[in-house]
Amino acid sequence: MPEAAVEKTDTPEDRVAALARRAGEKNPRAFEELCGMFSARVFRMVYFRVRSKMDAEDLTQEIFMAAFRSMDRLKDPEKFAPWLFSIAKNKVADHLRKKKITSLFFLNRAREDEAPEEDNAPAEGQDALEEVLRREFWEKVDGFTAGLSRMEKEVFSLRFFSGLGLKEIAQVTKKDESTVKTHLYRAVAKFRDREDLRAFFKENA
Amino acid sequence: MNSRKEKEPCGAVSLDLLTEAAAHPEGTLEPVREHLESCPACRAWVDQIAGDLASLTTMAARFTPALSRSVRIPDKSPARVIPFRPRPVLALALAAALVLTLAVHWFTAAPPGATPGLPSGPETVAVAETSGEETIYADNILPPVYLEIAGEDAQDAEEDFSEYQGADADSEPWPDLDPGTDMS
Numbered sequence: 001m002p003e004a005a006v007e008k009t010d011t012p013e014d015r016v017a018a019l020a021r022r023a024g025e026k027n028p029r030a031f032e033e034l035c036g037m038f039s040a041r042v043f044r045m046v047y048f049r050v051r052s053k054m055d056a057e058d059l060t061q062e063i064f065m066a067a068f069r070s071m072d073r074l075k076d077p078e079k080f081a082p083w084l085f086s087i088a089k090n091k092v093a094d095h096l097r098k099k100k101i102t103s104l105f106f107l108n109r110a111r112e113d114e115a116p117e118e119d120n121a122p123a124e125g126q127d128a129l130e131e132v133l134r135r136e137f138w139e140k141v142d143g144f145t146a147g148l149s150r151m152e153k154e155v156f157s158l159r160f161f162s163g164l165g166l167k168e169i170a171q172v173t174k175k176d177e178s179t180v181k182t183h184l185y186r187a188v189a190k191f192r193d194r195e196d197l198r199a200f201f202k203e204n205a
Numbered sequence: 206m207n208s209r210k211e212k213e214p215c216g217a218v219s220l221d222l223l224t225e226a227a228a229h230p231e232g233t234l235e236p237v238r239e240h241l242e243s244c245p246a247c248r249a250w251v252d253q254i255a256g257d258l259a260s261l262t263t264m265a266a267r268f269t270p271a272l273s274r275s276v277r278i279p280d281k282s283p284a285r286v287i288p289f290r291p292r293p294v295l296a297l298a299l300a301a302a303l304v305l306t307l308a309v310h311w312f313t314a315a316p317p318g319a320t321p322g323l324p325s326g327p328e329t330v331a332v333a334e335t336s337g338e339e340t341i342y343a344d345n346i347l348p349p350v351y352l353e354i355a356g357e358d359a360q361d362a363e364e365d366f367s368e369y370q371g372a373d374a375d376s377e378p379w380p381d382l383d384p385g386t387d388m389s
Contacts, residue, residue, distance in 0.1 A: 028278055028279070031278055032278055035275075035276045035278060039272055039275070039276050040271075040272055043269070043272045044265070044266065044269045047269050047270070048265070048269070053270045053273075057272060057273065057274060060272065060276060061274075061276055061277065064276045064278065065278070068278050068279075133268075134268045137264055137265075137268050138268065141261075141265070159228075160258055160261055160262045160265070161262065161265045163262070166229060166232070181225075181229065181232065184228055184229065185221070185224060185225050185228055185229075188224050188225075188227065188228035188254070188258070189220075189221060189224050191254075191257070191258065191261075192220070192224050192227075192254055198254075198257040198260075201257055201260040201261045201264055202256065202257055202260050204260075204264060205259075205260035205261075205263045205264050205267075
């Protein structure tokens with residue numbers, strides 16, 4: 001049982017809130033437990049946006065460090081998840097902005113040389129078919145999300161790639177829940193109309 | 206590729222409402238929920254869309270590389286770095302300081318005799334070359350051009366002036382005058 005074990009709680013949300021409370025009291029072990037619970041989801045959310053494993057790992061580390069430094073500013077521990085994803089969203093936006101600026105001056109070439117395509121390659125042992133499928137999947141996802149508005153894309157990815165609920169998405173995006181619902185329904189309606197895409201996901205999942 | 210048969214809803218409830226039920230089952234409206242309980246076709250359609258969305262989530266997780274290094278957190282809580290955030294008061298103070306600096310510079314940089322902020326007269330576009338003529342002006346205040354008009358040049362005017370003065374007292378003594386000489 002870890003040192004930072006918290007009082008008996010009923011739901012995972014209660015457990016997260018209790019850990020966040022402890023972490024806010026400068027308890028690094030409690031924060032480590034939160035890292036274990038959220039790092040994969042945050043990484044997935046970041047990866048979806050930056051599409052580079054190396055960048056996504058660096059950013060995930062930065063996001064948790066920023067969260068750790070600012071834990072005392074989290075007023076409501078029950079909102080830890082949306083608060084963490086807000087930090088992630090801002091960090092990714094900063095990263096993409098910097099990348100855009102450096103690309104204007106061709107400064108990112110060195111970085112691209114360091115991190116070629118194999119950066120995103122599957123781990124050893126995965127066969128070529130899986131790699132082809134992976135590429136096809138992300139191409140289809142990109143093709144679909146290109147047809148969504150910025151807000152639809154944001155809400156859709158937070159819902160289906162990061163697994164956030166509508167209330168949490170509303171907190172991350174700083175919009176009210178009905179606005180989030182509207183954008184989500186519009187995005188899902190576009191997804192509904194793409195039968196070829198749905199068939200691909202159904203067949204290969 | 207698309208070999209599966211799409212299920213069709215009965216049509217009693219709009220596609221948009223059914224889509225909303227698939228996207229967010231917890232938020233399904235009560236009449237739609239009641240309809241879904243009684244209509245297998247619509248329920249199958251909603252389940253199909255919800256299933257496709259779940260497949261998307263599954264595949265996204267499958268094709269996202271695993272986080273290969275764990276997140277490291279320092280043992281001690283670091284001192285929080287307060288980022289620089291310009292406040293409106295600070296911005297106003299900076300603006301006032303800038304205005305004051307410019308005003309001081311403006312007053313001190315004005316030439317003597319000139320009113321700060323007003324132009325100090327017409328700009329000099331050319332300077333007359335007069336240094337060679339200053340001697341002439343000392344003997345004859347008329348500039349050479351007037352002498353030329355009068356048919357004399359500067360040299361003649363100087364000679365006339367010397368003759369008027371008479372012989373140089375140093376070089377040539379005054380002639381002795383007889384007491385009987387008429388001086389009139």
